Amino acid sequence: MDLRQSAKGATFGQLFRYATALDKFLIFIGSVFAIAVGGGWPALSVIFGELTDTFVSGPGGFQFVCINGSLAINSTGNTTGNDSIAEDFNEKMSTYAFYYLYIAGAVLVSGYLQIMCWTTACERQIHAIRKVYFRSIVRQEIGWFDKHQSGELTTRLSDDINKIKDGLGDKFSFTFQYTAQFFSGFAIGFWKSWKMTLVMMSVTPLLAVSAGVMSVFLRNYTKREQESYAGAGSVAEEVLSCIRTVISFNGQRQEQLRYENALKESRRLGIRKSFVQGLMIGSIMFLMFGTYALAFWYGSEQVKDWYSSYCAAEREGISPGEVLTVFFCVMIGSFSIGNAAPHLGSIFGAKGAAAEVFDTIDNVPEIDGTTDKGEMPASLSGDIDFVGVDFTYPTREDVKVLKNFNLSIGHGQTVALVGSSGCGKSTVVNLIQRMYDPEKGRILLDGKDIKELNTNWLRNNIGVVSQEPVLFGMTIAENIKLGNTDATIQEIEDAAKAANAHDFITKLPHGYRTLVGERGAQLSGGQKQRVAIARALIRNPRILLLDEATSALDSESEKIVQSALDQARLGRTTVMVAHRLTTVQNADIIYVVDKGEIIEYGTHSQLMQKEEFYYQLVQAQSLEPDDKAEEANGTDSKAYKRQRSQPSTSDTKDLPLKKQLSQQISVSEKEKEKEEVEEEEAEPPKYFRILRENFPECPFLIFGVLFSAIQGSTMPLFALFFGEMIKVFIDINESDNVLWSMMFLALGGLNFICHLFMNVNLGIAGERMTFRLRLKVFKAYLRQDPTYFDDPKHGTGSLTTRLATDASLIKTATGFRIGTILSSIVSLVAALVIAFYYGWKLALVVLAGVPILMLSSSLQIKVVMGKHKDDQNKLEDAGKVASETIENIRTVQSLTREKHFFDLYASHLESPLRSNLKQAQLYGFAYGFSQSVVFAMYGGAFRFGAWQVSLGEMAPENVYKVFFAIAFTGMTIGQASSFLPDYSKAKHAAALIFKVLETIPGIDIYSSRGTYMNKVEGKVVFKNVSFSYPMRSEVRVLKSLSLKAEPGQTVALVGPSGCGKSTAISLLQRFYDVQDGEIDVDGVDVRNLNLNRLRSFISVVSQEPILFDCSIRENISYGLDSDVGMDDVIEAARKANIHDFITTLPMGYETLVGEKGTQLSGGQKQRVAIARAIVRNPTILLLDEATSALDTESEKQVQAALDAAQKGRTCIVIAHRLSTIQNCDVIYVIDEGQVVESGTHQSLLSLKGVYSALVSAQQFTK
Secondary structure: OOHHHHOOOOOHHHHOOOOOHHHHHHHHHHHHHHHHHHHHHHHHHHHHHHHHHHHHHOOOOEEEEEEOOEEEEEEOOOOOOOHHHHHHHHHHHHHHHHHHHHHHHHHHHHHHHHHHHHHHHHHHHHHHHHHHHHHHHHHOOHHHHHHOOHHHHHHHHHHHHHHHHHHHOHHHHHHHHHHHHHHHHHHHHHHHOHHHHHHHHOOHHHHHHHHHHHHHHHHHHHHHHHHHHHHHHHHHHHHHHOHHHHHHOOOHHHHHHHHHHHHHHHHHHHHHHHHHHHHHHHHHHHHHHHHHHHHHHHHHHHHHHHHHOOOOOOOOOOOHHHHHHHHHHHHHHHHHHHHHHHHHHHHHHHHHHHHHHHHHHHOOOOOOOOOOOOEOOOOOOOOEEEEEEEEOOOOOOOOOOEEEEEEEEOOOOEEEEEEOOOOOHHHHHHHHOOOOOOOEEEEEEOOEEHHHEOHHHHHHOEEEEOOOOOOOOOEHHHHHHOOOOOOOHHHHHHHHHHOOOHHHHHHOOOHHHOEOOHHHOOOOHHHHHHHHHHHHHOOOOOEEEEEOOOOOOOHHHHHHHHHHHHHHHOOOEEEEEOOOHHHOOOOOEEEEEEOOEEEEEEOHHHHHHHOOHHHHHHHHHOOOOOHHHHHHHHHHHHHHHHHHHOHHHOHHHHHHHHHHHHHHHHHHHHHHHHHHHHHOOOOOOOHHHHHHOOHHHHHHHHHHHHHHHHHHOHHHHHHHHHHHHHHHHHOOOOOOHHHHHHHHHHHHHHHHHHHHHHHHHHHHHHHHHHHHHHHHHHHHHHHOOHHHHHOHHHOHHHHHHHHHHHHHHHHHHOHHHHHHHHHHHHHHHHHHHHHHHHHHHHHHHHHHOHHHHHHHHHHHHHHHHHHHHHHHHHHHHHHHHHHHHHHOHHHHHHOOOHHHHHHHHHHHHHHHHHHHHHHHHHHHHHHHHHHHHHHHHHHHHHHHHHHHHHOOOOOHHHHHHHHHHHHHHHHHHHHHHOOOHHHHHHHHHHHHHHHHHOOOOOOOOOOOOOEOOOOOOOOEEEEEEEEOOHHHOOOOOEEEEEEEEOOOOEEEEEOOOOOOHHHHHHHHOOOOOOOEEEEEEOOEEHHHEOHHHHHHOEEEEOOOOOOOOOEHHHHHOOOOOOOOOHHHHHHHHHHOOOHHHHHHOOOHHHOEOOHHHOOOOHHHHHHHHHHHHHHOOOOEEEEEOOOOOOOHHHHHHHHHHHHHHHOOOEEEEEOOOHHHOOOOOEEEEEEOOEEEEEEOHHHHHHHOOHHHHHHHHOOOOO
């Protein structure tokens, strides 16, 4: 997406490119009626002019009589005793009142059709755009995703499309409405008096230029603001999706700073935007009032001419009524430019956002997994050949990953790739799936270049199990079914059995219907891996790619899964990447890869005889068994396994399960959705609570609101001056027309100053508050404990959406809202004072209509408010799907499930579309009603005013003062209420945000409570610990677990996947609190220790290392309060055996690792993570499969480094690869949440129990 190209914004043609014939028809109808509504006001002005002439010559005015060619003006005085004048006057007035009512009826119908048609068309188009945009994102190639962060894309999917929606719907129809007002106003003006119209129009070019400049500036600022927030959004997305790592390393402060720095630019642009906005709107207002001044001065001169030529054969000048018609028509025409400006701003904002969105839509990927292009051979043998392949990753073009790489794999052959981390093994797996294309050379499948084959067909014939398995936030059954969407329940279970997953799944309370959580967080690493294997097996693929497929499994599961994979491999071409060499010893050919080239190959025994590179790798991984134990332990291990696998196959369990499954997979999801929507409700906050958030900007608010209030008085003053001008017209020779004309100019100056200072002050207050709120919410998220994030409704997608949109919505509820309301109140009070002073009876009649007006506007608010709330909840579900899909796009593409996730996303959009189409009807009626009420009120008010004049109880000019005081004020208040939709959204957003801010977790990292231990020995004791996860409270993970680690001891925890090893480590870091028993460090219960301090002396290296999108140096020193010197960082990197690799990179330690560390291989990531743990100099070191992703050579060196790092430290190690823990002081064997054996390696082997069985499972065949 080239920002330079799209900086211009989309054309109007592009903006409506997804409009169907029906949409175009609706837009046409809506536009016709928008023009009709726009023509209503100028039509009113014509009637108004005639009405004014009737007033001037009616009771209380003057009668014009020609006597001998000269004009005699008789005052009509009051009409008592002069019935004919009064009757004639009243009859004319009744006719005008009916005209008003007819216009009101026309406006009601037109207003309804205008809004309904445009909103309906908009909803349908946005629905289409959302779908097309999402579809085009998921079809992009992986190289494109390497350059675009998933956080940025999800932000664009919500924010940018909302901006397009903003500019495509009612705002567009308002632009038509105001354009029609503009043209009809000026047309009538020219018809009545071209001279006066031209005089008034002399300022129009300036107005047009100002409006044009304003829209350009605002568009650019909006665009730049969007781009600057996308950066902050991707920081938030990354942090929240890796929250456990942040918590482990006390990284909260560092992430706050990173987010804060990313937000600063967004705040600066927002403030500058409000300054430009104030300047522009102020200038437009000044020019408008200048026009009025000019108009009244010139109009009064024209009326003089009209009076003086009244009796001449050819009259010159124009009557007072025509002056007003021209004035109002031109004024309405000019006003319409000002009124259109904010709507135009939205349209230009939509064009800017559309450019970004359409750029992605129009980007045709080189490798497209969704197209029908390419050959689809009827059969596939599975011969794979790499011929002279060169490859570099698109984001690191200076690093050659493969160099003249040649590899030949025969069909049905099993080939293993082994070698050090970063040598290019996983790259080969990526290239076979055609995730990337090689720079040079060819990759052949059955002799055909894979570029000529259909990509979807190719990937459908490949089953992949990768090193870090990705599961989706759905049930286990649905996750497995992603491998083959046509699979039956039986096939799902068979695949799970083949992957040795069926046992643990059936033990879960909901079995296959268990929700696995975001990224599979509710399952252990090994459980996730087995579900992923089941997902690959259910495809029944011709080619199987196993990239460290069993690295996360314990030995026992591994042996079973390995035999399942051995079975699965029969007749299939299989490529295995493995560091654990026991898993590859049966491969047909083993290729040893180094620095992108093959350095030796052969079978296991051939390579062992050579005693070269491979031989050294194997030697490094061999266990030291106790010979006697080894001889005798085969039988034990079998018995043990048989005993474990029997119970799950009982038919009694299986039968009801199948029935349950078919009926309930969908039910449980629906129930879940219902629960989510219900729980996500938050109590709407009191307005003062929202306002309190803006208190720190009090001075700016006070100034801004003060200028708003002053600005509110301009319209009532305008009405007052207007009444005086009527008086001038009636008594043209006696009055000072220049003085009253200049008063309008002074009002213009006042308006300019008010708008400028109001916008600047309220803009600063709003932007600062948004900045602070986003930061506070982000801090509040980081404060929460893991339980909060385990909750499915707190998925990364919905939390980042809240940060992006909700925080910025709240500012519309404070400064500008108070300003608008206060401005309206001042207008109203001033208007009422003027109205009651000059004619209290008429004022009361007009006020009687106010409740109807209020009813119409409150109806409008209600409609819009309900609409927003629904939108938010329903679109949040779609947002979660989008976020999860884009984050895990590699998995989605390798499974060829682009269409599946697209359909899922589209299905979540259906319900909001239906409810929005219903809302469009209501919104249309509410708008039409609120517009027409005003016309009806004008008719009634004037009729009553005329009656008062005919009775002699009011002077004609006072009718105008009363009427215009209320009418003009009504207009400005009406304009203010057109921005009401924002408040309903803001209130809902505020409710959700305050709920987060007020959520204080049970385990609070921001709390300073607890004992602060200065000196930590490192003695760890688990005393009868029982625990179950809060989201799955019915499953006991630990049952009275007791173990201890003395200071400086290295303790290992081993056992099958899901037995509670990683849970014990989580509890020690106090991610959760135990339900029974206690965990002590140096004799103190961890619940009584200062939490920050506790985590600061513990370092973790986990199974799936998570790095952040910053430099290697920043990743190593992550979470440390004190600045770490470069020497310490380098020293830690040396110890973790990563320093040499880092120095080969062009940027060295400043190399960015990419989102979630994607620019590094698994082993490289793991070593950076180890350096991150070492640099903290911890007292307690937790190694959760710390070396599982390393090749043998690196592992040996890292193991030595870890051995050195463990000296003088308490170390708790979890490992499935038992060679890494044979030297531990104590080994605890855990099964089903309890310790079943403990002792040293040798003592446990001599027991010939569980541990002995695990060890024998990992021996090499000699």
